[in-house]
Amino acid sequence: MSQKELENTNDEVVSEELTSETPTPSKDYSAFTIDELMTEVNELIKSEDVFSNTKTIDILKSVFYKKVNAEKEQKKAEFLADEGVEEEFSYTHPSEKEFKNLFNSFRKKKHDLREKIESDYIKNHKIKTTIIEDIEALINTEETLKGTFEKFKALQEKWRNTGEVSIGYRNDVWKSYHYQVERFYDYVKINNELRDLDFNKNYEKKLQICEATEALLKEKSINKIHNDLQELHQKWKEIGPVKRELREEMWERFKNASRELHKKRNDHYVELKERGTQAFKNKQEICQQIDEVSNEGADSHNAWSKLTEKVQELEAKWKKEGGLKKEDNKEAWKTLRESLSSFYAKKNEFYKAKKVENKEIVNAKTKLCEKAEELIQSENIDWKHHSQQFIKLQDDWKKSGHLPKGLSDKLWNRFKKAVNTFYKNKKAFFADLDKEKADNLKLKEELLEKVKAYALTDDNSSNFESLKQFQKEWYAIGNIPRDNFDIENTFKKNIDSFYSKMKVDKKELENVRFNSKLERLKEKSNPIALDKEKQFLRTKINDLQKEINQYETNISFFGNSKGADKLKQQILKKIQNGYDSIEELKAKIKLINSI
Numbered sequence: 001m002s003q004k005e006l007e008n009t010n011d012e013v014v015s016e017e018l019t020s021e022t023p024t025p026s027k028d029y030s031a032f033t034i035d036e037l038m039t040e041v042n043e044l045i046k047s048e049d050v051f052s053n054t055k056t057i058d059i060l061k062s063v064f065y066k067k068v069n070a071e072k073e074q075k076k077a078e079f080l081a082d083e084g085v086e087e088e089f090s091y092t093h094p095s096e097k098e099f100k101n102l103f104n105s106f107r108k109k110k111h112d113l114r115e116k117i118e119s120d121y122i123k124n125h126k127i128k129t130t131i132i133e134d135i136e137a138l139i140n141t142e143e144t145l146k147g148t149f150e151k152f153k154a155l156q157e158k159w160r161n162t163g164e165v166s167i168g169y170r171n172d173v174w175k176s177y178h179y180q181v182e183r184f185y186d187y188v189k190i191n192n193e194l195r196d197l198d199f200n201k202n203y204e205k206k207l208q209i210c211e212a213t214e215a216l217l218k219e220k221s222i223n224k225i226h227n228d229l230q231e232l233h234q235k236w237k238e239i240g241p242v243k244r245e246l247r248e249e250m251w252e253r254f255k256n257a258s259r260e261l262h263k264k265r266n267d268h269y270v271e272l273k274e275r276g277t278q279a280f281k282n283k284q285e286i287c288q289q290i291d292e293v294s295n296e297g298a299d300s301h302n303a304w305s306k307l308t309e310k311v312q313e314l315e316a317k318w319k320k321e322g323g324l325k326k327e328d329n330k331e332a333w334k335t336l337r338e339s340l341s342s343f344y345a346k347k348n349e350f351y352k353a354k355k356v357e358n359k360e361i362v363n364a365k366t367k368l369c370e371k372a373e374e375l376i377q378s379e380n381i382d383w384k385h386h387s388q389q390f391i392k393l394q395d396d397w398k399k400s401g402h403l404p405k406g407l408s409d410k411l412w413n414r415f416k417k418a419v420n421t422f423y424k425n426k427k428a429f430f431a432d433l434d435k436e437k438a439d440n441l442k443l444k445e446e447l448l449e450k451v452k453a454y455a456l457t458d459d460n461s462s463n464f465e466s467l468k469q470f471q472k473e474w475y476a477i478g479n480i481p482r483d484n485f486d487i488e489n490t491f492k493k494n495i496d497s498f499y500s501k502m503k504v505d506k507k508e509l510e511n512v513r514f515n516s517k518l519e520r521l522k523e524k525s526n527p528i529a530l531d532k533e534k535q536f537l538r539t540k541i542n543d544l545q546k547e548i549n550q551y552e553t554n555i556s557f558f559g560n561s562k563g564a565d566k567l568k569q570q571i572l573k574k575i576q577n578g579y580d581s582i583e584e585l586k587a588k589i590k591l592i593n594s595i
Contacts, residue, residue, distance in 0.1 A: 077344040372418035
């Protein structure tokens, strides 16, 4: 193989190796927000370098829809968690329509450019084919050497100014051109001076290309290295040959620099692959962590909220991991979706069960509200009894269970309103009652002064009526403040002192007091108080009966002696007194029953 054939062959090998690679974006778009992705697409569409941005646009599209779909899944999970029905769920991301328009705009721009390029390729192919034919014709021309060489230079300039042909013809056209150029230089007998001058110019140009290629070794951007090296190889092809003795050296220098750049680029992709392998492993481990969180489960809304936050943090961490190759990326997303679906399915099951439970709790709380409202609407309120009922209602409310805020607030406000109304009414009632008690105290103090000023007459019947009237008026006045209860004892002592002066015996005095009390209860028409009085009398009867039974048991143990007979008589008298008291108490019960 000749030197020039070696140059031709090596030229093509490096060039094909370069053009077979596709630039890879240097940015990690997985960390971009949706708005940032939109901005990036918009900027790339404005660029005239359409085809070099195609892969980047595709990656942006893939990342965009992954994020949109992930957000859609999240919205769906929240919709279902909020008791939504899956068939009714619908969601379209606000940026999706705009993104589709941008992407379609880019596709049209790329389509239009491709048609223009194809048209240019056809036109350029015709021009270059004609140039090759014209160079071949120059070899056999009979014109002057100078004129022939000038035509040849003009054809070379025209070749350099003509764009590329389609890739299917590119290599053949280049080989044909290079072959005819070599023939022109090697077989056309031209002036050595002109030939050497052209070789020297070509040498200077190729030397600059070698230096520019070697300078790329310091460049950090892999994409820039790729694009610039392709451009340098294109320029190399367009430059004519150098002196035969320098061709091998010049080509080896350019080829070696190109290979080092390829190695640098390949090393970069190997590193990317290794990082992608580690990223894939990390993503799978994160999915396992999501599965572990899912297996934990929870039994309350707050607990599920905390688990959801943890899963969302893991999902965000998963998305921050580096990019993956296509097949790994597909598997990683599949695993993530399965892990998230498992978690949200369990969460959804909890909320479905919670929905049933919530319905029962709502029913229970509604009944408590109705009961509270019924109590505050009662016509005859026993404040003590009703207060105990409200305390129980509040305790039952606490035990009835928790509801989501949306369900709880309305019921709680209804229940709280009823409770507050009750205690407000109670407070107002006792405020009025305190004023009434103060007024009652003043009345009793005035009545007590009348009692103290009363003077007994010789007519006990008249005295009884007066004292009875005093007691009737006293008890008709009503309750007084608790701190002033001593006045009750003062009144009783004064009344008792009159009975003592009248020499009324204890039994008669007791009957007077009971009848007076009975009349008061009768006037008040208080059945509860009457029942309490009957219960009190029955209790006294039971106590007396037990005492009598004990005496009767004890008397059976007495022997026959003078001292024992005396003690026995005392006990028999106590037994008789007990029976008499029982009969009196029964008579009082009959009086109460007759009311």
